[in-house]
Amino acid sequence: MMSDYLRELFSLDGRRALVTGGSSGIGYVIAEAIGRAGAEVVLVARRENELGKAVTRLREHGVSASWISADLADRDDVRRVCATAGDVDILVNDAGNNIRKPMAELTVEDYERTIAVNLTAPYLLGQHFGPRMAARGWGRIINLGSQQSISAFGDSGAYGTAKAAIAGLTRSQAEAWSPRGVCVNTIIPGFVLTPLTEPAQALPGRVEALAARHMVGRNGLPGDFAGAAVFLAGDASAFVTGQMLFVDGGFSVH
């Protein structure tokens, strides 16, 4: 049975979380995990039907959940999320997109949309919620990076640019607000089987080749991120800030 000590260390009771990209993949699992640890959860994504389904699933698990529909590539939508979300103790910047083309073929529109979703939205949401968390003396920001935060992959130059910058954004946000109780960290996944990676999964032999590049011998699943998210969202990680946490089955060191 879980001791009161462990319950206190990992409980998110009384916390309120905003999870972008929470309708799908890794973001949904993070929302469910921190919700089941006690937090109230607000999901942000574009498609209302997917958001509605995710909120229904969360409620089936006893999680207090709601959603805001927004296109995070659109700054007016980002501002509307900031204005309507209320107090947020835990911000998870999970929403991401990857426009896959050879570097020289990415248009400026591809580049700008990719940067807007993967980097500018986390920047603006952090700028709104970070100081408010700091004023209350407690907060957590979890950004989603990628192996491309530290190394190059083919055909995703704009995404790689944004994900490398996420590591720098995390350090800058940590520097700004950690002195007042706000820990900011990046989760770096391996290759995870989600809708985002379906184009890569469709390439012959690619799934198997990537599985072999993980030390654990398999690709990631969304469920692999639950434990790290609960850890980084709560008091257990009070002395962890500005870091990249590699939840990648050993991919980065293989």
Ligand SMILES: NC(=O)c1ccc[n+]([C@@H]2O[C@H](COP(=O)([O-])OP(=O)(O)OC[C@H]3O[C@@H](n4cnc5c(N)ncnc54)[C@H](O)[C@@H]3O)[C@@H](O)[C@H]2O)c1
């Ligand atoms: N799957 C992987 O292998 C992998 C690896 C490294 C990093 N990541 C990162 O993890 C995060 C989650 O990815 P996933 O694999 O779970 O993908 P996913 O496609 O399952 O989920 C992405 C989520 O982001 C939302 N989203 C995308 N564009 C949006 C926009 N313009 N406005 C609002 N919401 C938007 C989608 O609605 C969805 O909820 C992303 O930041 C991704 O870059 C994934």
Ligand SMILES: O=C(O)[C@H](O)[C@@H](O)[C@H](O)[C@H](O)CO
């Ligand atoms: O969109 C994608 O194809 C993924 O995000 C990939 O880039 C890798 O899975 C990731 O970089 C590993 O962390």
